[in-house]
Amino acid sequence: MKRDLPGLLPRLWRFAMYLTHDGHLAEDLVQSTCVRAIERAAQFAAGTRLDSWTFTIMASVWKNDVRASSNRARHLRDYGAAMADENQPTPELGARTSELMAAIETLPDGQRAAVALVYVEGYAYKEAALILDIPIGTVMSRLAGARKALAHLNQESTQPAQTKGGDTP
Amino acid sequence: MTNQNAYSFSDEQLLAYLNDTADDGLRAQIDEALPEDEALQMRLAALDPFAPMVADASQGLLEKAPEERLAGMLDAVGTDEVPQQDVVHPAPVRARWWWPLAPAPLAVALLLAFVGGLFVGRDLPVTRDPFEPAEEEQSGPSPWIVAAANYMKLNTLETFTEVEKDRATIAANVEVASRRLELDLTPATADTAPLYFQKSEILTVDGRPLIQLTYLHDSGTPVALYAHLPTPEAAAEVQQTNGVIGGNLDGVNVTYWNNPTYEFILLGDLPMETLTALAEELASRLPAEP
Numbered sequence: 001m002k003r004d005l006p007g008l009l010p011r012l013w014r015f016a017m018y019l020t021h022d023g024h025l026a027e028d029l030v031q032s033t034c035v036r037a038i039e040r041a042a043q044f045a046a047g048t049r050l051d052s053w054t055f056t057i058m059a060s061v062w063k064n065d066v067r068a069s070s071n072r073a074r075h076l077r078d079y080g081a082a083m084a085d086e087n088q089p090t091p092e093l094g095a096r097t098s099e100l101m102a103a104i105e106t107l108p109d110g111q112r113a114a115v116a117l118v119y120v121e122g123y124a125y126k127e128a129a130l131i132l133d134i135p136i137g138t139v140m141s142r143l144a145g146a147r148k149a150l151a152h153l154n155q156e157s158t159q160p161a162q163t164k165g166g167d168t169p
Numbered sequence: 170m171t172n173q174n175a176y177s178f179s180d181e182q183l184l185a186y187l188n189d190t191a192d193d194g195l196r197a198q199i200d201e202a203l204p205e206d207e208a209l210q211m212r213l214a215a216l217d218p219f220a221p222m223v224a225d226a227s228q229g230l231l232e233k234a235p236e237e238r239l240a241g242m243l244d245a246v247g248t249d250e251v252p253q254q255d256v257v258h259p260a261p262v263r264a265r266w267w268w269p270l271a272p273a274p275l276a277v278a279l280l281l282a283f284v285g286g287l288f289v290g291r292d293l294p295v296t297r298d299p300f301e302p303a304e305e306e307q308s309g310p311s312p313w314i315v316a317a318a319n320y321m322k323l324n325t326l327e328t329f330t331e332v333e334k335d336r337a338t339i340a341a342n343v344e345v346a347s348r349r350l351e352l353d354l355t356p357a358t359a360d361t362a363p364l365y366f367q368k369s370e371i372l373t374v375d376g377r378p379l380i381q382l383t384y385l386h387d388s389g390t391p392v393a394l395y396a397h398l399p400t401p402e403a404a405a406e407v408q409q410t411n412g413v414i415g416g417n418l419d420g421v422n423v424t425y426w427n428n429p430t431y432e433f434i435l436l437g438d439l440p441m442e443t444l445t446a447l448a449e450e451l452a453s454r455l456p457a458e459p
Contacts, residue, residue: 005243010234017230027235031242100226118214119223125203125210136204147219148189 004050005034012058018116019062021105033058056131107146114142183216313374317395317434343369346380350398352431354380356454363387364447392437394451404430413448415441424448428457
């Protein structure tokens with residue numbers, strides 16, 4: 001188990017970033033997820049997808065252990081010397097990305113999780129539903145809510161996207 | 170069961186659904202068909218205009234992942250490959266010793282009750298009770314205490330005891346923590362029965378350092394010391410306790426002491442007399458000032 005987890009760490013961290021929108025809380029969440037995954041390694045069914053399994057664990061940890069307390073503990077941060085805010089989604093990611101990330105941060109927890117799994121991680125609706133332990137219809141309604149909230153960004157990006165083809169070298 | 174299938178809907182209809190412009194009838198048909206129709210799910214996913222936009226934006230975030238630090242974290246957490254005898258004083262205590270029976274909301278409520286008036290230890294002779302809500306946070310206790318308590322909830326016995334085996338690395342981590350806290354924590358890390366130091370961790374609450382030192386007691390009980398450096402202004406509001414005071418939170422004993430610069434809590438599922446003695450011992454070892 002421990003040998004297979006390193007390759008998933010960046011994706012787990014990114015999903016944690018979507019859930020927590022705090023670089024340091026995200027690392028705490030990744031750590032808790034890895035601990036649970038290692039503890040429950042015997043429950044992992046060989047031949048199934050490890051990424052889905054660990055994402056399910058992270059969603060569960062977030063839902064049951066972290067989210068309820070995160071509002072009050074949101075400033076709890078891992079502070080190591082090398083842990084400056086360079087890992088936060090700062091403007092260096094690009095104004096467009098920052099704008100989108102900022103908009104996603106404002107979404108309710110459930111919508112943000114659905115967006116992260118379906119749009120970012122590329123999971124099918126059904127897989128996202130399994131990971132979040134909710135009906136597929138709930139995934140769809142959460143995505144619909146997110147699309148509605150992010151609609152203005154899509155409208156802004158549609159115009160340049162339509163004219164971009166001719167500029168491609 | 171539905172009579173619809175993926176090819177009953179045109180791309181235009183599916184786009185209308187995605188863009189929330191479909192009429193109620195069409196929306197209901199798609200909603201009905203969706204759970205069982207994987208082809209429909211795939212078509213919708215492929216047509217969703219937000220997917221590429223969000224995915225592209227998120228690629229930059231993926232590249233920002235602190236891979237080296239995450240890998241180091243993974244090395245430091247429990248492993249299914251390390252023999253149990255490497256753990257100092259292992260004991261078959263429950264894995265989630267902090268609020269072992271309470272779901273998180275109840276645990277928080279219990280904490281609030283604890284700090285809000287059910288503290289059964291000595292009265293706190295302070296102008297601002299360290300366990301009482303800060304002025305701007307009437308519904309809860311001091312944020313750093315809540316943060317420490319919540320952080321404990323993330324730990325299991327395994328995370329407490331599976332530590333870096335290299336003592337030099339452990340010592341180096343303590344040095345870094347000491348520098349961050351501006352207080353030499355080394356005296357509190359000496360392995361002296363009945364408390365055996367495990368590891369240090371550097372946290373912050375509201376931008377202020379909060380250092381966690383974890384120990385295992387001879388009984389196999391995890392114990393954690395949290396040392397907090399408040400702002401000088403906040404520290405000035407806390408009256409000195411003139412020693413260690415204690416109370417009980419959901420079955421877990423907690424001790425608290427402070428000095429003009431720092432605040433400390435020691436948590437552990439030990440008898441109050443035992444925990445207080447340990448706290449007094451640690452307090453005597455730690456320097457009072459930077």
